[in-house]
Amino acid sequence: MVLEVSFTLEATGLVKRFGNTPALDGLNLTMQPGQVMALLGPNGAGKTTFVNLVATLLHPDAGTLRVGGIDVARQPAAVRRLVALAGQSAAVEPTMTGRENVVMVARLFGASAGDARRDAAAVLEQMGLSDDADRTVRTYSGGMRRRLDLGASLVGHPRLLLLDEPTTGLDPRSRLELWDVIRSLVASGTDVLLTTQYLDEADHLASQIAIIDHGRVVAAGTPRELKRRAGRNVVEVRVRDLSALDRVAATLMAIGDGPATIDRPTHSVRVALGADTERVFAALRPLDDTGIAIDEVSVRQPTLDEAFLALTGAPKENVA
Amino acid sequence: MSSVAIAPPRGNAAGLCVSSGQIARRVLRKFVRSPQLVIVGTVQGAMFLLIFRYVFGGAIPLPGTNYVDFVVPGFITTGVLFNAMYASAGMAEDMSAGLIARLRSLPIPRSAVLIGRALADTAIQVWGLAITVAIGFLVGFRLHGSWSAALAAAALVILFGFVFEWVFVLIGMVAGSAQAAQGFALIVFPFSFVSSAYIPVATMPSWMRGFAENQPITVMVNAVRTLTQGHSAEALLGHPTSYFVVRSLIWSVGLIAVFAPLAVVKYRRG
Ligand SMILES: Nc1ncnc2c1ncn2[C@@H]1O[C@H](COP(=O)(O)OP(=O)(O)O)[C@@H](O)[C@H]1O
Numbered sequence: 001m002v003l004e005v006s007f008t009l010e011a012t013g014l015v016k017r018f019g020n021t022p023a024l025d026g027l028n029l030t031m032q033p034g035q036v037m038a039l040l041g042p043n044g045a046g047k048t049t050f051v052n053l054v055a056t057l058l059h060p061d062a063g064t065l066r067v068g069g070i071d072v073a074r075q076p077a078a079v080r081r082l083v084a085l086a087g088q089s090a091a092v093e094p095t096m097t098g099r100e101n102v103v104m105v106a107r108l109f110g111a112s113a114g115d116a117r118r119d120a121a122a123v124l125e126q127m128g129l130s131d132d133a134d135r136t137v138r139t140y141s142g143g144m145r146r147r148l149d150l151g152a153s154l155v156g157h158p159r160l161l162l163l164d165e166p167t168t169g170l171d172p173r174s175r176l177e178l179w180d181v182i183r184s185l186v187a188s189g190t191d192v193l194l195t196t197q198y199l200d201e202a203d204h205l206a207s208q209i210a211i212i213d214h215g216r217v218v219a220a221g222t223p224r225e226l227k228r229r230a231g232r233n234v235v236e237v238r239v240r241d242l243s244a245l246d247r248v249a250a251t252l253m254a255i256g257d258g259p260a261t262i263d264r265p266t267h268s269v270r271v272a273l274g275a276d277t278e279r280v281f282a283a284l285r286p287l288d289d290t291g292i293a294i295d296e297v298s299v300r301q302p303t304l305d306e307a308f309l310a311l312t313g314a315p316k317e318n319v320a
Numbered sequence: 321m322s323s324v325a326i327a328p329p330r331g332n333a334a335g336l337c338v339s340s341g342q343i344a345r346r347v348l349r350k351f352v353r354s355p356q357l358v359i360v361g362t363v364q365g366a367m368f369l370l371i372f373r374y375v376f377g378g379a380i381p382l383p384g385t386n387y388v389d390f391v392v393p394g395f396i397t398t399g400v401l402f403n404a405m406y407a408s409a410g411m412a413e414d415m416s417a418g419l420i421a422r423l424r425s426l427p428i429p430r431s432a433v434l435i436g437r438a439l440a441d442t443a444i445q446v447w448g449l450a451i452t453v454a455i456g457f458l459v460g461f462r463l464h465g466s467w468s469a470a471l472a473a474a475a476l477v478i479l480f481g482f483v484f485e486w487v488f489v490l491i492g493m494v495a496g497s498a499q500a501a502q503g504f505a506l507i508v509f510p511f512s513f514v515s516s517a518y519i520p521v522a523t524m525p526s527w528m529r530g531f532a533e534n535q536p537i538t539v540m541v542n543a544v545r546t547l548t549q550g551h552s553a554e555a556l557l558g559h560p561t562s563y564f565v566v567r568s569l570i571w572s573v574g575l576i577a578v579f580a581p582l583a584v585v586k587y588r589r590g
């Protein structure tokens with residue numbers, strides 16, 4: 001039997017309330033097959049709620065949600081076969097070994113004992129955990145637990161893998177390792193929907209980004225599109241003399257891709273720049289020509305706040 | 321808009337037997353591999369039994385029977401309650417660790433998680449029963465009824481374990497954290513101490529006796545006591561064995577009828 005479906009994931013007017021607070025407030029989202037989508041948003045935006053709805057752990061209050069054409073509210077059992085979830089906390093049993101954990105989940109997905117052992121070995125290899133497979137998870141680092149959790153989700157051969165903040169709380173090295181693992185999954189053809197609070201994570205991993213705030217998608221597109229709109233880089237210039245600030249702002253406005261923001265207390269001006277880093281210096285030359293005394297020039301990626309501001313025209317609330 | 325052919329997920333999801341079995345295995349592995357839990361539980365049980373047997377025992381005169389024969393059935397039965405505290409802490413831990421969420425997102429029958437845990441916890445109860453009985457025999461406990469009655473007593477104790485499983489799993493889910501679950505589970509103390517488990521209820525003040533005589537633990541303890549001690553216990557307690565056995569079975573059915581559906585509903589709601 002082969003199912004013809006148009007969309008991996010399609011949410012229309014999705015609403016989920018907890019008491020009076022709407023965690024999702026009419027969310028619309030479409031994810032095409034073969035995509036890696038990042039849901040980017042601050043704490044409390046509704047990311048986990050959305051992922052839990054897709055994983056059938058919650059029931060929507062209104063709107064529709066389809067996975068592979070199947071209505072999540074009507075046929076949750078069918079959806080559970082297509083989707084696997086690696087939640088915000090690593091859901092592994094610390095007193096069992098890595099292998100035992102994965103074998104158990106494989107068995108729960110219906111594999112025979114032999115298949116479960118074989119699939120578990122393959123997944124552990126893919127997660128880079130082969131050497132540690134027979135140690136109890138109690139002895140694993142946070143990054144290893146996350147990778148194991150990811151492996152346990154994969155062992156059921158899901159069509160769509162849900163990763164809720166996969167790298168939150170990890171040290172930078174474990175974070176990069178996990179990114180590698182996720183990229184290798186994507187290369188092997190698994191569709192991934194991940195949530196994150198970090199723009200750079202979404203940028204590195206996703207082919208599509210949906211920015212979510214207060215339970216709605218406020219902007220969506222490819223990382224390229226969004227970054228063009230948010231400014232690929234942010235140039236920040238700090239001047240010695242406060243009186244020069246307005247002249248610097250005017251110059252930056254001319255080279256930048258949006259309004260320049262003046263921050264008087266720190267004597268600095270910043271502007272979003274669509275250009276690549278190597279062209280930033282060329283863009284800054286007019287500033288040099290003015291002869292204004294400059295203390296510091298920095299070029300960096302926009303923060304989530306700045307991206308929000310640029311993409312939605314409104315400052316993001318509740319930001320930590 | 322592109323369209324894609326989705327191969328159906330390989331094979332069928334695990335059925336009720338396999339999935340309950342896997343979940344039971346997990347709970348048992350966790351128990352066996354937490355030696356501190358096993359050792360502390362055993363030492364604590366042994367210590368209380370020794371204290372009651374040798375420290376309090378002498379002060380409690382019982383006509384026609386030894387205190388050790390009186391109190392060991394009490395320990396065997398209330399042991400079920402103390403072991404059930406482990407079930408509530410375990411369930412709460414699984415909830416807070418996200419393990420239950422993972423299991424709920426898998427294509428397995430939803431009842432498998434509760435059934436698997438109930439099976440494993442019942443096995444843990446059998447282990448606890450064996451330990452208490454062994455220590456009981458070491459400190460002088462003896463059977464004064466038939467072997468078949470003793471086996472019936474063991475079966476009853478295992479049934480009681482299954483009954484309290486539902487109460488305590490529900491407590492675990494409501495509590496949400498292992499610590500809170502342990503706090504809630506303190507209700508085992510009034511039920512085990514204000515009962516006939518360790519001393520005859522006749523010595524209690526009358527207002528307390530009303531509760532002690534009618535609460536399920538007393539009935540269950542007395543069923544086990546009369547089954548293992550025969551006539552001397554029947555004479556002491558003033559009723560035949562069947563009186564207690566039937567009442568303890570009624571309590572068991574009633575408690576399961578109330579708490580199992582509540583636990584299932586709570587589990588489904590998440
Ligand atoms: N179980 C719950 N009960 C009550 N409120 C909740 C619950 N889960 C989430 N919320 C609320 O819903 C909103 C969205 O939460 P969540 O989906 O967890 O956001 P995110 O994952 O983006 O941080 C928040 O305001 C949060 O407080």
Ligand SMILES: [Mg+2]
Pocket residue numbers: 044047048049088164165
């Ligand atoms: Mg979240």
